Amino acid sequence: MSERATEVFVAHRNLLFTVAYEMLGSAADAEDVLQETWLRWVEVDLAQVRDERAYLVRVTTRQALNRLRALKRRREAYVGPWLPEPLLTSPDVAENVELAESVSMAAMLVLETLSPTERAVFVLREVFDVGYDEIAGAVGKTQAAVRQIAHRARQHVDARRPRETVTPDETKAVLESFRRAFETGDLQGLLDVLAPEVVLVSDGGGVKQAALRPVSGSDKVARFIFGGTGKADATITVGPTVVNGNPALVLRLDGEIDGVLALRVGGGRVTGLYYVRNPEKLTRVQAETPLTLR
Structure with missing residues (x-):
C-alpha cells in the first residue's frame, strides 16, 4: 500500500504543487504544503478512497488555506510591496495560454x-x-455558499485584470524594445515603450533596495529604473527568460542574479513592471519548475 500511495502522489505532484502555488504565491510555502499533504496521505486507507486525485486536491487545498490565513498576517508586516515568488517555467507552460x-x-x-x-x-x-461539490468539501462550506463565493470572487477578479488579450509574440516584441532601451541607457527609448500610466512594483523584502511604494507614471518609472541601475558599482547584464509562463528579464550584477523583472503589456506598451529582488524569492529562477492544470 505504501508503494501505491507513493505512486499516486508522485503522479499528481505537479498538479498539487500548482494548486498550492496559485493559492499561496510562494514556491517554498507550496512545497511545505505538499509535505503536509504527503504526511496525511500515507495515513489514508486507499481502499476507502474513491477518487485519488480529488482526495489529494482536497487535502492540499485545506493545508494551503490554513497556511494562507497565517501568511496574510505575516505579509501585512512585510517591508514594502509583496510580490509572488517567480518561477522559471518550461516552454509547455508558456504554450498553455490558460495556465x-x-x-x-x-x-x-x-x-x-x-x-x-x-x-x-x-x-x-x-x-x-x-x-x-468537491470545492465545498475542501473549504468546509455548503455548495450554495461556494457558488456565491465563486460568483463574488469572479466579479472581483474580472474588475481588476486586463481585458485586452496580448499574444506572446507581442509581449516579446515589447520586452525586446524595453531591454534595448535599458541596456543602452536610452531614456527616450524607454519612455516610448512605457505606457503613460505604467506602474512599477519592486520587492526587496527589506533585504535589497526597492521602492517602498509602487511607482506610477512613465517619467517616474523610467527615472527610477535608470537612477537605481546608475548607482550600481558593478557590470549589469540583462537577459531574456520565461517566468511563470510569460516572457521576462533576469538582471545580473557581475554575473550574479540580482532580480527578475516581469512585465504586463497592453496596447503595445508596458503597463506594469514587477521587479523581484528579495534573494529568498530568487531560488526558483535557474531550474525549471513543472506546472500543470491536470
Missing part, C-alpha cells in the same frame, strides 16, 4: 486581493475546473 495567464505576475497579484476562502474557491473553480 500561463493564471500564474502570471499580474494575475497572481489580483488573487492577493481576495480573502483566503475566496482565493481557494476561485482557483479551484476558475483555474482547475473543480466541481462545486
